[in-house]
Amino acid sequence: MFGGGSYMIGMTDRDTTLRFDPRFDDAGLVTAVVTTRAGGLLMVAHMNAEAIAATQASGEATFWSRSRGRLWKKGETSGNVLRMVEMRVDCDQDALWLVVDAAGAACHTGATSCFYRRVEGDALVPIA
Amino acid sequence: MFGGGSYMIGMTDRDTTLRFDPRFDDAGLVTAVVTTRAGGLLMVAHMNAEAIAATQASGEATFWSRSRGRLWKKGETSGNVLRMVEMRVDCDQDALWLVVDAAGAACHTGATSCFYRRVEGDALVPIA
Numbered sequence: 396m397f398g399g400g401s402y403m404i405g406m407t408d409r410d411t412t413l414r415f416d417p418r419f420d421d422a423g424l425v426t427a428v429v430t431t432r433a434g435g436l437l438m439v440a441h442m443n444a445e446a447i448a449a450t451q452a453s454g455e456a457t458f459w460s461r462s463r464g465r466l467w468k469k470g471e472t473s474g475n476v477l478r479m480v481e482m483r484v485d486c487d488q489d490a491l492w493l494v495v496d497a498a499g500a501a502c503h504t505g506a507t508s509c510f511y512r513r514v515e516g517d518a519l520v521p522i523a
Numbered sequence: 524m525f526g527g528g529s530y531m532i533g534m535t536d537r538d539t540t541l542r543f544d545p546r547f548d549d550a551g552l553v554t555a556v557v558t559t560r561a562g563g564l565l566m567v568a569h570m571n572a573e574a575i576a577a578t579q580a581s582g583e584a585t586f587w588s589r590s591r592g593r594l595w596k597k598g599e600t601s602g603n604v605l606r607m608v609e610m611r612v613d614c615d616q617d618a619l620w621l622v623v624d625a626a627g628a629a630c631h632t633g634a635t636s637c638f639y640r641r642v643e644g645d646a647l648v649p650i651a
Binding site: 405406410411412413414415426428430431433434435436438439451481482483484485486490491492502503504506509510511512513514516517518519520521522 | 533534538539540541542543554556558559561562563564566567579609610611612613614618619620630631632634637638639640641642644645646647648649650
């Protein structure tokens, strides 16, 4: 399934390269999607080059906090760290997928996952 | 697991409300994470208010294409539509999780998932 041939519409070098070359946005960030091994979506955050390097070096997920304007090791205060099992990158290298083992709640609300509400029209329904 | 009490640090109304109130960025977008029912991460894209409405109305994932500057129904040319099973929203409502049934490859490269490479330091390793 890897690659698809240069004939594919819109294919770029980033799609096919085996060199990690994150496509940072104007703020120097890529999107980071965090799931459990079982595929449960825990949270979505952002990483800059420093956060990626820190995560690779420590094995614990570290993000860039846009609200705080600083590097933010997940669990630094709560203790609920996210131990990285695997990091993947998407076709155009502007999104990362971190598979993790979570020590406790991933969400600041105390929920296991940040995605604790289902969208039904204009309403939200708590996930049982 | 829903909620966590207003004593939690940084809790806002968006965390606890049962009203869908997406927190769009300066470009009018939220992040949309797309997985299968089994939890496989297929792709990450963006949605504006119009894309959310179109997805809810049609039951098929529709995004905002930043590169093309227009609404983009996934599969409109390839036929590989993503039929929505469920939509969830995260705590601060700037990210959506779409659980879908995928008709064919989700990635424009022809891969099932856009995340077909594992990151190992500065290298990428194709997923078998």
